[in-house]
Amino acid sequence: MATSPTSTSTPSEPKMQTATVEDIATIKAMVNAAYSVYVERMGKPPAPMSEDWAQTLQTHNVLVLRDNNQIVGSITFHVDHESNSLKIDNVVVHPDMQGHGYGRFLIKHVETEAQKHGLPSVTLFTNAKMIENIGMYRRMGFAETGMRVEDGFERVYFCKRL
Template identity: 45%
Template sequence: MSLLIRPATLEDIAQIEAIVEAAYSPYIERIGRKPAPMLDDYASQVLARRVHVLADQQALSGFVVLIDTEEYLLLDNIAVSPAFKGQGHGRQLLEYAERHAREAGYPTIRLYTNEAMSENIALYTRRGYVETHRVEENGLRRVHMSKVLG
């Protein structure tokens, strides 16, 4: 199966939302409410050209939402369908985000995750991200992380 990362289209919305539902639903009980990515407006994100999908010819396995700022690239969301867990799809999307940031000339890439998603924090730490601070935003306890790009 040949996978490629491409800009998302409006035709991808249903699959993106299905991935979000499958990937984030397990966290609802742990957090006490739906995680922020489950509340996002993906049509708006796609129209803003912020979403890139990992796809073969039939289906999407994951996606990443990247937001340009003046100082850094924000990795706003990355999600992989649980059906593809452990197959390197998340790593491929993360590497794409970092490559995109470098090519755009950003010195750093930043992200945040809910502090209850401890496995995500551990994964990002293994990938070279460092915690910069923790805050409560919109009723969610978030861990902000950053990676200096070389």
């Protein structure tokens, strides 16, 4: 059974680990908790809420961030040959653990991975109605590269040169 992190947890030595099938329930619960606030604003569930996580584990890099032996966040990414970048498909931090730097930790980890693979940038997108995310990505050095509607979602695309 998945447990929610408590807000009394403090960052100790967070550890990145490859997600396993056993982590799927926790990832799904975390995604649902984090993204449910956007359902009303968007008029439908955000794409990660309907993700087939078992399939994603087979086709993408899915990492979990553990702190105090609890999963506090997750990041999904893959090499995007078209843009010659490491593309972040999803980054999520449990709502109870937001504001502790875990999101920044997850993204910095992927930036390091991109550099190890000789890739010049990290790319991602977010929904145009997730204005908090847009501001956060800009503060982290990502530049907006475009906006388009895909799969019925209005998406804002970003790139960070490394």
